[in-house]
Amino acid sequence: MSHRADFPLLVRQPTLRYLDSAATAQKPAxxxxxxxxxxxxxxxxxxxxxxxxxxxxxECYHDARSRVARFFGLRDAACLIFTRGTTESLNLVATAWGxxxxxxxxxxxxxxxxxxxxxxxxxxxALARGAAFRIVELTPDGQVDLDHLRRxxxxxxxxxxVAHVSNALGTITPLAEIASVARAVGALVxxxxxxxxxxxxxxxxxxxxxxxxFSGHKMGAPTGIGGLIGRRAILETMSPYQMGGxxxxxxxxxxxxxxxxxxxxxxxxxxxxxxxxxxAAAGYLTSIGMAEVRRHEQALxxxxxxxxxxxxxxxxxxxxxxxxxxxxxxxxxxxxAHDLAxxxxxxxxxxxxxxxxxxxxxRRLGVGATARASFFVYNDRTDVDALxxxxxxxxxxxxxxxx
Amino acid sequence: MGELxxxxxxxxxxxxxxxxxxxxxxDANGHADGRNPLCGDEVTVWVKMDGERIADVRFVGGGCAxxxxxxxxxxxxxxxxxxxxxxTLADHFQAVVTGQVAAPAHTDPTLGRLxxxxxxxxxxxxxxxxxxxxxxxxxxxxxxPGTxxPGTxxPGTxxPLGAPPGQ
Ligand SMILES: Cc1ncc(COP(=O)(O)O)c(C=O)c1O
Numbered sequence: 001m002s003h004r005a006d007f008p009l010l011v012r013q014p015t016l017r018y019l020d021s022a023a024t025a026q027k028p029a030x031x032x033x034x035x036x037x038x039x040x041x042x043x044x045x046x047x048x049x050x051x052x053x054x055x056x057x058x059e060c061y062h063d064a065r066s067r068v069a070r071f072f073g074l075r076d077a078a079c080l081i082f083t084r085g086t087t088e089s090l091n092l093v094a095t096a097w098g099x100x101x102x103x104x105x106x107x108x109x110x111x112x113x114x115x116x117x118x119x120x121x122x123x124x125x126a127l128a129r130g131a132a133f134r135i136v137e138l139t140p141d142g143q144v145d146l147d148h149l150r151r152x153x154x155x156x157x158x159x160x161x162v163a164h165v166s167n168a169l170g171t172i173t174p175l176a177e178i179a180s181v182a183r184a185v186g187a188l189v190x191x192x193x194x195x196x197x198x199x200x201x202x203x204x205x206x207x208x209x210x211x212x213x214f215s216g217h218k219m220g221a222p223t224g225i226g227g228l229i230g231r232r233a234i235l236e237t238m239s240p241y242q243m244g245g246x247x248x249x250x251x252x253x254x255x256x257x258x259x260x261x262x263x264x265x266x267x268x269x270x271x272x273x274x275x276x277x278x279x280a281a282a283g284y285l286t287s288i289g290m291a292e293v294r295r296h297e298q299a300l301x302x303x304x305x306x307x308x309x310x311x312x313x314x315x316x317x318x319x320x321x322x323x324x325x326x327x328x329x330x331x332x333x334x335x336x337a338h339d340l341a342x343x344x345x346x347x348x349x350x351x352x353x354x355x356x357x358x359x360x361x362x363r364r365l366g367v368g369a370t371a372r373a374s375f376f377v378y379n380d381r382t383d384v385d386a387l388x389x390x391x392x393x394x395x396x397x398x399x400x401x402x403x
Numbered sequence: 404m405g406e407l408x409x410x411x412x413x414x415x416x417x418x419x420x421x422x423x424x425x426x427x428x429x430d431a432n433g434h435a436d437g438r439n440p441l442c443g444d445e446v447t448v449w450v451k452m453d454g455e456r457i458a459d460v461r462f463v464g465g466g467c468a469x470x471x472x473x474x475x476x477x478x479x480x481x482x483x484x485x486x487x488x489x490x491t492l493a494d495h496f497q498a499v500v501t502g503q504v505a506a507p508a509h510t511d512p513t514l515g516r517l518x519x520x521x522x523x524x525x526x527x528x529x530x531x532x533x534x535x536x537x538x539x540x541x542x543x544x545x546x547x548p549g550t551x552x553p554g555t556x557x558p559g560t561x562x563p564l565g566a567p568p569g570q
Pocket of ligand 1 (some may be wrong): 087163167379
């Protein structure tokens, strides 16, 4: 069942077919209400004011952290650091952990699937530290080639950075297998969870990983909030990422000591309103049930891939629906993805066209751009119908084929 | 479908399928790349300048129909023109596709067939596709020894290293 009625933007624009949730998700009313309620009843600078209102804001912030931690199955909520999102979280790890732990001759391993946010920081860290940067290739259907991973990971490997779900192909990666290969050589496992957090149950305490990064805006929360979940033992040895207010314990003229987790990594006035919205988004997804979210999206994905692939001239990339999140990446012979997106947009169908911030992957696929439709809880079969009809009418426009 | 048909006229679809002046120009004395990092459109434009005049021009590029057809139509339009004339034409073209100059562009004598791209003005997010090759052309002319096309190259276009600075 679709939950379109919960999303004011989609209610106000009933003909809109929003198929770009992998880029960002629309916001349920419950999130917008929670943010508004917070600003109208409890807003002040947390941690700082010696008055009740500031205390309330502080409480809201802490409460948001506990609720988001619970959503991810994290018992030790202090190991959840609020950030601006996945990009900042991954840069935090690559900078605060990487610069102190990567030496000349070490190896950093990523996969061919990675979003630039989980690729460029590691590539640049490797360049700066004189480390080797290795890319694990994919099987023909766009899954991580585990045999290649086993060959690439060596005793010199210090970190394996991998997406839980690919934003470009939808591939769900086998985290348990990847983590066990990394563990065997003592390498850190850093997971880009931008595309798994909104779409499947994630229980970080049962995953044998060291870091998990995610973005709230893809889960229905406002922009500008997300998080990094890290292993306490590692976070405690790490130096701060940014310096300023809130992250200190004692500032002397010559030296400074750091605040405890998570504050050590949260310099400056935090995004409390964002955190409140993120907690509400997590609550909203929990109320539907992550298993149900996954089931709903998987069903739509199966229908969409099958119907698109059956159109002559259409090529769908990536694995079968069982190994794929709600992302369908495809090309149409003779029609550039960009033109396709413009044509679909005329019918109110919003898809993404381009390289999806995954240029190393698209280069390997041998395409400059793909069209990408992605699903969330508010989509239903009529969206797939509109997508398929739009592709056919684009073909009619470009090739004069019968629509 | 009306605005779409206006955007994707048969001339544009034809130039997309069979772009003219496509391929490298071996005896070029200027060239530049244009890149639109947002959508991945890429174009390289070569010019052979004979003094102030474009003796020959060719391009290579993968991208959407608008960028490809625009580059193709551009090469036809500018061959034989002086750098100054190209600068004026590029400004006029830019004004039309951004909607600053209201169409009846179809009967615009200075644009000729370039006017078929005026439909882009209804699709603001596609303007960059139509102007990419023009920015690269200006940079290519500027990179040729002793010539420059008035106007500015957009960010994302780059002349080869060692080229004399444009104005
Ligand atoms: C897989 C993946 N990683 C990282 C990111 C970056 O997320 P953000 O832009 O929210 O920091 C995205 C989203 O664009 C993504 O899909």
